[in-house]
Amino acid sequence: MTERAISKVAVIGTGVIGASWVSNFLAQGLSVGATDPADGAEARLRAAVDAHWPALTEIGLAPGADRGRLTFHPTPEAAAEGVDLVQENGPERVATKRTLFAALDEAAPADAIVATSTSTIMVSEFQDACTRHPERVVLAHPFNPPHLIPLVEVGGGSATAPEVVARAIEFYRAIGKHPIHLKREARGHVSNRLQIALWKEAFHIVQSGIASVEDVDAAIAHGPGLRWALLGPFLNIHLSGGPGGIRGLLEGPLGAATTGMFGELGQPTMDQALIDQLSEGVAEELAAHDVEAMIETRNRLLVELVRDKAAARVLP
Structure with missing residues (x-):
């Protein structure tokens, strides 16, 4: 695959994650071609970008950042024409991914990276549907909302070329994300498994x-x-270990106690009674709060936190 600068991207699927990606890419000075089959998708997308723009402006817009560089297309094939990278955000169904990636493989330029935002599906489960260039399909899973949270989990499937993974990592880092490299596939990747x-x-x-x-x-x-x-x-364990750090903590009494608790962690039954209990508990917790105001405050604090962390060079 020939390396070239990534300046034009396609975003396939413009729900919550896709719209956030569109905003992120535009704020980084990229041209974006988007598509979504839902009725009214273009109007909702443009409204979402407008809603995201003040926070992105506060974070800092890149040279060339312009909401006018967004175009909307009727099909994934049209959106992928002539792009340098595709960011797919379709439904979490393997059959849907296979159909979609077969079409994108035909439509996207041979040297374009084709990335998926999938949260749970592994690239190898649909990569072989790309009969032309399976080697350029990568995982690029963000954390919601992508326009505010830097994390992107990047990896490949069984047929992905290592140099494409490296190029994808370089791209996401260049647009202000914090990519991590998955050395092998795992369902749910890293952040979702921990969560x-x-x-x-x-x-x-x-x-x-x-x-x-x-x-x-x-x-x-x-x-x-x-x-x-x-x-x-x-690192938190290490700092909790005092002079001995993580080794001292894990080799001492707290390490043994931690191992003992491994066997005591629960096995909840995801039945209707639990779902009702959790839903009712959240409703009680929110009863005295304005949810929209809470979301607005959360996003404002996220912006401040991400900005302050970026400025604090001492943190990894």
């Missing part, structure tokens, strides 16, 4: 009567979540 492990124990704690929905949320939001927003689990 679901936490969800699993949170569900168990509520289902077994240890604590309420509201208190579980508080336990994370007002405790370890504050540290996790700055440093990951291993």
